[in-house]
Amino acid sequence: MASVRLKGVYKRYPGGVTAVSDFNLDIEDKEFIVLVGPSGCGKTTTLRMIAGLEEITEGEIYIGDRLVNDVPPKDRDIAMVFQNYALYPHMTVFENMAFGLKLRKFPKDEIKRRVHEAAKILGIEHLLDRKPKALSGGQRQRVALGRAIVREPKVFLMDEPLSNLDAKLRVQMRAELSKLHKRLGTTFIYVTHDQTEAMTMGTRIVVMKDGFIQQVDTPQVLYEQPANLFVAGFIGSPQMNFIESRIEQKDKSLYVVFGNNAIKLPEGKAKKVEELGYVGKEVILGIRPEDLHDEEIFLQTAQDAVVDADVDVVEMLGSETLLYVVVEGLNLVARVDPRSKAKSGDRIKLAFDVNRIHLFDKETEKAIV
Ligand code: ATP
Incomplete structure (x- = not known):
């Protein structure tokens, strides 16, 4: 089970910033949840608290049935993909993908099997001997994903993983991430400030503003029944x-x-x-x-x-x-x-x-x- 539950979670940074307030959310197993909102609304902080990279000030976080407040990141059964990929420049693609498994002392055969399997899923088998500098942005992005996949985590956490790609590649990777999610059958929690990304990939979307959840629902319901003016203006382009x-x-x-x-x-x-x-x-x-509408047919019927x-x-x-x-x-x-x-x-x-x-x-x- 890879459900994730946040109960009354707060994050107050020293100096008085409350980045996240009373955050309550039940993420079900296999969901593709997208946290979306303008810069500074608390998305990254929320994701980092789930990852264990940021202490929570108040509240509880569960992964599966386990309370993880005090569990270190490496024991949370999660894998995180960052915006800047954080690949090791001196290592080949294979070594980059294998690194985490090596640290965890996986047997060599198992490492090889997992890396090749992930590379196949991502279509980067032919790049395994290259160094990151010999890769395009999109290929680097796939390696970063591959490094997360080989861990076979229960939950994938992604923080704006597509923001360094050009517009065309971003659209392509959006579809690939949706396919990857189906194929892996794991829970994805994804952070973005881009409402189009949220709408196209999320099975449910969490719209945030000033540290507070504004609305949680499917893309269609958010679009058709926004709960307030902020959600109505944020979702949809051009805006309402x-x-x-x-x-x-x-x-x-x-x-x-x-x-x-x-x-x-x-x-x-x-x-x-x-x-x-x-x-x-x-x-x-x-x-x-x-x-x-400006078409005659609407003008005639609209009284x-x-x-x-x-x-x-x-x-x-x-x-x-x-x-x-x-x-x-x-x-x-x-x-x-x-x-x-x-x-x-x-x-x-x-x-x-x-x-x-x-x-x-x-x-x-x-x-x-
Ligand atoms: P962005 O899209 O710009 O990354 P975000 O929605 O992810 O924004 P967070 O990074 O979670 O927002 O930040 C939420 C709030 O907490 C912001 O007001 C930010 O300035 C503040 N904040 C983040 N990290 C710290 C920190 N280490 N110390 C103090 N305040 C912080």
Whole structure:
């Protein structure tokens, strides 16, 4: 069993920085958990506490059923892959991968078997005699992974392992890591500040900010039902549009009003907004770029959900087009069909997909609907 459990974990550094606060998380066996958040949110500290490289100030960490608070890193049955790979320059790839096993006095045959097996999985068998300086960045990254794989750990910990690779290789390695995770059938705990990496690899994602967990869920739920304004803005690119608005009632219907625009809320959302007492109150309206439409078919069917927009910049990306527009002084982004005819300087109509509107409390920033 390679579950990992953190219970009420805190990390306070001397000098008063609380890097991690009341961190509670149950990671199941074989999960690919990604910790994501902006720089300084406490991701690396959390990972280092799981690894045993950082003492915890308060709380408990379990690996499997074992409380590991006082277990040294080498006895935790984990392997860590760092951002800078930390390969030994004077050793060959084989020696780099074998090093940890040698230290642990594994028999030679077993070392050879494990190194060759890991090299095969990673497609680096032909590089085993080379020194790190004769490798590309991606190959070095694979060696670093190989060194972790040969240990056959219960849990892999990875801290931004792809950040030194160029964009193309990063995309390729993302897919390879997902495959590796399936193939090894082990628990992965992965740290990144890149929400795309988190969304593409994580079976569950932990979004952190200022040392606190903001939300833990699958990529899809995080995207579709963000718990608060921070998660809504952090997950998704380009980010969700936010509009300061007010809820108003007219003829038994509820509208989200900003400037001269009024977007009618669908029944389900309206009911909840009313029940929670938001009629007449200020809220923040959130709408993802792909939920703003300029196609005729949407404009015709969207009742009370169309606004006038001035097109500022048109970005054609091939499979989609981004329209940077201004609606009553507000900058919004719409992700539209690449066949869209909108040009810079045009005044167009944009329809809100009202079923995909998010509303957030202005004070607490928590999601209302
Ligand atoms: P990054 O993506 O930049 O690596 P992170 O989310 O991994 O950020 P941490 O490295 O965990 O963040 O740092 C969390 C907070 O703890 C930061 O405010 C950081 O300055 C602080 N911190 C980290 N290490 C120490 C230390 N040894 N002493 C004091 N404060 C520290």
